[in-house]
Amino acid sequence: MSRSTDRTxxxxxxxxxxxxxxxxxxxxxxxxxxxxxxxxxGPLRPAFLRPLGMLGAVLVAPFMPIAMLFSLLASGEEALRRLLSTKEERDRAGASDLDVERRDKAIAELGLDQTFDGNWHGAAAQFLLRWYSHSSHHQRFVVLAQGRILLAAPPKRVSVRRDERMRVVAEIPVGEAVLEDPLPAYESNKLRICFKDGSWLALTSEESRSDLHKYLMRHPEPGEIQSTEA
Incomplete structure (x- = not known):
């Protein structure tokens, strides 16, 4: 986490x-x-962007063909680079592709391509059903603070200045759930909130190996939550 973000x-x-x-x-x-x-x-979807927020997308739209052209040129350059690369470089690229394939397979096997574990009576589902009642914004700033899991967001969906407008909209107390990196062997943007009844909620971070991933890597044993089930 950058100093400016931490200060904010x-x-x-x-x-x-x-x-x-x-x-x-x-x-x-x-x-x-x-x-x-x-x-x-409560609502099951985030709010749509307001017209002012959509204005930015409208202004950007005319430049999309140019952006697509640059993207195609970059793709062609990458293909040419691979063609001219050494065997060692091709082997490294192949190994990277294999890692991605294995990671995607692990995501599917763990069910991380789903939003939650599927049990509508579990704690994760109950938390999920109130997600957009807390804030209509499409993102949450997930924070670990002294064992608690805090979720912050602007009260309503915004397109700019989200950091300055966010506030705590939900809290999961110590002992109710833990945050984990379910794919520690891979570079991924997947996280999971695991509740004490065994239910879970999948999160996708904005970037791979986020600050949360790095923290969990340094603290791999958050401690098991004792289930209340017999």
């Missing part, structure tokens, strides 16, 4: 943090009607 968090949230990163969740599946009503029947 301290000033804005009023907490000393161990690590933090901007994350998103996947699409929330359609829940059973009774479970949805019992959870308050």
């Amino acid at each position: 968090i301290r000033n804005r949230l009023g907490v000393a943090t161990d690590a933090g990163a901007w994350c998103t969740i996947g699409k929330i599946p359609e829940p059973p009607a009774d479970v949805y009503q019992a959870a308050g029947a």
Whole structure:
């Protein structure tokens, strides 16, 4: 975490943090009607960008063909570079591609391509169903602070100055859940909040090996949560 980001968090949230990163969740599946009503029947999707926020996209749109051209040129340059590369370089590139393939396979096997574990009566689902009731913003700044998991966001969806507008919108107390890197052997942007009843919620960080990943790498044993189940 950069010093400026850490300072913003301290000033804005009023907490000393161990690590933090901007994350998103996947699409929330359609829940059973009774479970949805019992959870308050809150929104299941983030808010749309306001017209002012969409203006930026409109202004950028005319330049998209140029951006696509540069992208194609970059792809061609990469293909040419690989063609002219040495055997050692090609072997390294092949090994990297294999790592990506293995990582993607592990993501599918662990179910991390899903938003949560699938149990609508679990703690993860209950937390998930209230996700956008706390804030209509599409991202959460996930913070580890003295054992707690804090989630911060602007109250409403914004396109700029998210750091300055964020506030704590949800908190998971110590002992209720832990944050883990489910793929420590790979460079990935996947994280998982594991609740004490065994349910879990998948997060996707804005960047691979985020500040949270690095923290969890330095502290690989967060401690098991004792289940309340018999």
